[in-house]
Amino acid sequence: MRITSNQTPRSSSGAARDFLLTDSDFARVRTLIHQRAGISLSEQKREMVYSRLSRRLRELGLTEFTSYLAALEADNDSEEWQAFTNALTTNLTAFFREAHHFPLLAEHAVKCPQPLSVWCSAASTGEEPYSIAMTLIEALGSRASSATIIATDIDTQVLEKAAIGVYTMEQVSKISPERLKRFFLKGSGAQAGKVRIRPEVAAMVQFAQLNLLDPRWDLKEPFDAIFCRNVMIYFDKPTQGRILQRFAPLMKPHGLLFAGHSENFSYVNQPFKLRGQTVYELSALGAHRAKGNA
Template identity: 55%
Template sequence: MSEINSISARKSQHTLSLTDSELQRVGKLIYKRAGIVVNDQKREMIFNRLSRRVRSLAFTRFSEYIDLLESHSEHPEWQNFINALTTNLTSFFRESYHFPVLAEHARLRGSGYRVWCTAASTGEEPCSIAMTLDEVLGASVAGPRVWASDIDTNVLAKAEAGVYRLSDLESLTLAQKRRYFLRGTGDNSESVKARRELLSAIHYQHLNLLDEKWSVPAPFDAIFCRNVMIYFDAPTQQRLLQRFSRLLKPGGLLFVGHSEHFNYSHIPLRLRGQSVYELTETTR
């Protein structure tokens, strides 16, 4: 009986396929909602991630799932759709060369320093920013220094919980581990939790960078938008860069990913160092 069920399950799995037209419809939907550009090279990834949602809703075709999204612009499934198709590769002090630049910039500007992390993911990046600022400026007495947002509600929930594997902290010094994290005991001995003091330095919120309005406490001394704009087309990148420049204080910094390079003459951002841009004039 188990072998028959196994064959039946495999057969059922193979009957679900993502056609060219369905892929195009998915591409239009995720571009409109999140600005993400997908192509045929990402067909397998899209199939693997969305097929779980298709099956969980008892649909037999992707077109039925897409019909649901297209016919109900405020359907709760939209957030599951976005969560499934966003990429959340992150780690503590990823692209580590940025953090000495951030530390020196904060040291020169002093108290009141504020950063927006636009792709918080599961919290490693905003925690790295908060640790850097704490080490340079000391504990904040005026509330969170780091405003951290993401379009994916699942990863935000993990970020707010602040629980990680012990192995995730390999890039931290022993002093940082002891100062900012608590190690679990017993069955949780391979897990750590961010200390309350670290989490209190970060404000997490759900935010879509394509929204017409951003509810963030601008202006900022620095904005991190790393490894995000590579998923957007050029017009979307330009709009975001222009908006970021309006939210930076004079001399503020924009940190982007190592493979992201921009050179738009009408946007007042000049390359200052490795994937770090500086606001060259006040745009407000």
Template identity: 65%
Template structure:
């Protein structure tokens, strides 16, 4: 990402004298973020959430955390980060993590996965259970629930989609189950009519997930790096799409190994379009386009928040 610079050479020289290690973007910047501050942010978010921030994410870090500094009436990232480190149990950690979490999602994203999911769950005896490990603002878990409704018919209400995410702000939006109408307009007309209610009055221009679909989805906060996950398996499928790209290979392998006991022996793991788990863990083998199955089904044991 190119950093916009709109300051004169004299201003740059003065800034370099006053703050030799400061990262200076433009005269409009009212907060000080040094190179050391940026490295501290990278270290803290990695330790807290496993997220690896590349060097070119400086602009993003500044813009997203600047709101937190201004809220606390601080002008230096150094002071904000010191407060975090001095108070490890502070609720500000949640806001810090939320600010640095990317929530890019859509209804029925990566459409090629859903026919395979439909085929898979149609063979399941009893209630279907799916874990969506990156629920974000809800589009993905609700899409899964819609697919279950279409495939299972009268059996669908007994099925459950557990949607988890580390970002509590995103989960709050997911619980509202209300979306801009133009986002829903991308779906075909049959799905729009079957699964959404058009808003009116204050909700004009918005669409709400029908209650029978939202009732199938349970949303929880979960950090994939936590020592214990507050969910119980096993699941017929796990959706962990476009999440692993934010982790390093060691973290990816550890999470994949932990997924094993949360899947039924014939369960499926759905990955994102740019993710390849074949060279990260021997626990899974490729079954289809970014879809995996257990390499050793006998290794799957029903867990309890493991």
């Protein structure tokens, strides 16, 4: 049946659309991404969902969201699940974002027994784990080469960019000239106008895909610090609580947990105590309980 003009899918603003996103489709998207990645999408995210997933429909040659979602639900191991998750993941990051955290990390690193280990649980395109690496080099000098930074993210596409470690001048515009000279290589030829992380900095960071909702995290070593910044805001409170409880057994005594500027975990009955602005410390009681549950 041919669709007439008054049946053309339209957005809330009245603009014509290529596809129809029904209330049922949107509800299914919200359910699926919550089950898969723990992300809680509000009603206000409908336009974002349409914009991002409609690209997948075009690439796959599909004509409706209903059939796309049905195909996902029919095959729990489909590779399309990763593309679906990547599409609905927000990756806002910057070098030395929330700058007050890094002097605290440096102070903590100097006091910790070596070698140091840090987990960056939302690495995105690499700015955060590389900022951690630069901070450790400045704080520890030659001892920083033995430090390990595990950088994970649910989005495989951003991890690929992070591992390459190439950035535009705009992306590094807020980094001091001293740090730019010390930690980056200036591009030339086809890479003119860009910079690359120096090999000695990149060597400290190990990138891997990880979903915080996975029943098992393939992480072997206890960490002196965990960065989980601006991630929990996408989870509901029960999910936040479960993740915080799982962090504790992975941390060394008095390890630090760095949260995002809009995240507050004081309401959760968890083994951390507030150390500073959006920085939490594993308490002695929390460490004891974590050890008993390990």
